[in-house]
Structure formats: structure tokens, C-alpha cells
Amino acid sequence: MSTPNSRNIAPYIQHTLIKVGVTRDEIIRHAEEAAEYGFGAAMVPGSWVSEVAAVLSGTGIEVASALDFPTVGVMTSEGKAREAEALTKAGATQIDIGVQIGWLKSGMEEEFAQDIRGVVEAAGVPIKVMLELPLLTDDEKERAVELSMDAGAAWLKNASSGQIETASPASVEYLVKRVRPGILVKASGSITSLSQAWSLIDAGAQALGTSAGAELVAGNDAAASY
Numbered sequence: 001m002s003t004p005n006s007r008n009i010a011p012y013i014q015h016t017l018i019k020v021g022v023t024r025d026e027i028i029r030h031a032e033e034a035a036e037y038g039f040g041a042a043m044v045p046g047s048w049v050s051e052v053a054a055v056l057s058g059t060g061i062e063v064a065s066a067l068d069f070p071t072v073g074v075m076t077s078e079g080k081a082r083e084a085e086a087l088t089k090a091g092a093t094q095i096d097i098g099v100q101i102g103w104l105k106s107g108m109e110e111e112f113a114q115d116i117r118g119v120v121e122a123a124g125v126p127i128k129v130m131l132e133l134p135l136l137t138d139d140e141k142e143r144a145v146e147l148s149m150d151a152g153a154a155w156l157k158n159a160s161s162g163q164i165e166t167a168s169p170a171s172v173e174y175l176v177k178r179v180r181p182g183i184l185v186k187a188s189g190s191i192t193s194l195s196q197a198w199s200l201i202d203a204g205a206q207a208l209g210t211s212a213g214a215e216l217v218a219g220n221d222a223a224a225s226y
């Protein structure tokens with residue numbers, strides 16, 4: 001049973017289940033949980049988007065998926081754009097994308113931006129760019145933020161998961177200070193307690209990506225995912 005405080009966190013949560021070998025029963029249960037708890041979104045692998053869209057039809061809950069993830073920066077730009085199109089067709093209403101930080105670090109700024117732009121144009125739904133901030137130098141961070149916004153990102157996200165960073169108010173504030181009006185900030189990475197979740201929202205995050213949504217609304221701390 002949720003406490004009033006924990007219930008209020010639910011709309012911010014993008015309830016994430018992206019793991020190797022996830023089964024149909026697990027994914028359907030995950031989508032049903034998103035509806036039961038009133039989460040903002042269910043975030044699932046692309047291969048399960050149509051099933052989740054069917055469960056969440058009419059609920060107003062976003063059907064989110066991710067591409068070039070969990071291994072970030074391995075897909076071709078053409079492959080990413082085609083996958084984005086396929087995800088949207090299957091019912092995704094938001095897509096988080098891994099970006100080519102290796103290209104950014106190689107001075108290939110136009111290629112970095114075009115990779116994002118191609119997805120934005122092909123998808124036609126809001127794109128969240130996962131910046132992997134801890135892997136970037138200060139200059140690279142500034143450029144990644146600017147180029148992502150120029151390329152049409154609807155959201156900026158500090159990191160793709162807890163494997164890269166444990167989400168902190170400092171990361172969120174970094175992005176909040178830099179986003180242009182209308183661009184939103186999502187926090188992600190081992191968000192495992194209600195106090196951490198609220199500190200990220202207080203810092204300005206408009207959504208929280210977490211694999212521990214059910215524990216959070218129950219007011220329990222979860223084990224760190226990485």
C-alpha cells in the first residue's frame with residue numbers, strides 16, 4: 001500500500017524493464033504495473049513495444065522505448081533512424097537514444113548531431129538524448145548539450161543507466177541550467193530510494209528513469225542495480 005507521499009512520485013516514474021531474456025509474462029505484468037501505479041511511462045525493449053502499447057491503450061501512460069541501448073553508440077545512424085520509425089509504428093510515444101560520444105570525442109560534431117537529427121525526423125515522437133555526462137570532459141558536455149538541442153532533442157538525460165552514473169541533483173542541475181525553454185530533463189541511473197527520487201525532482205527533473213519504480217512507490221529502498 002502506498003503512502004500519500006510515495007503515491008505522488010508515480011507520475012514522474014518511467015518504469016523501466018530492459019534486460020536480456022525478458023519474457024512475455026514479465027513484460028505484460030510490467031505494463032499492468034505502470035497502469036496500476038499511474039506511472040508516467042513504461043519503458044521497454046523495442047521488441048515488446050506493440051504488446052505494451054496494447055496493454056496501455058487508453059490509459060494515457062506513455063509507451064517508451066530505447067535504441068542504441070543498453071550498449072551505447074554501436075548502431076549506425078541509418079539503423080537508428082529505421083529503428084526509430086519501427087518503434088513509433090509499433091506504438092512507442094517516446095524514445096530514449098544512445099548517442100555517438102566517440103564521434104564527439106573525435107571532433108566529428110556534424111556526424112554526432114546528424115545521428116540524433118536522423119532519429120528525431122524519422123520517429124516523429126519526442127526523443128530523449130542520453131548524454132552519458134560522466135564520460136565527457138567539461139567542453140564535451142557543453143557541446144553535447146548544445147548539439148543535441150540543435151538536433152531537435154525534446155529531452156536531455158544525464159545518463160542511460162546506473163552502469164554509467166548514479167543520478168544526482170548535481171547532474172540534473174547541470175542540465176536544467178542549460179536547457180532551452182521547452183526542453184525537459186530526465187534523470188536516470190540507480191534511482192533506488194524515495195529521498196533520492198525527490199531530490200532529483202527538486203533539482204528540476206521532469207521524469208525519472210528507474211528499474212525500481214515499484215519499490216519506490218511502496219516507500220522501500222531498492223538494491224542498487226549496478
Ligand SMILES: O=C[C@H](O)COP(=O)(O)O
Nearest residue numbers: 161162188190209210211
Ligand atoms: O532510464 C532508465 C534507466 O535505464 C534505468 O536505469 P537503472 O537500471 O539504473 O534503474
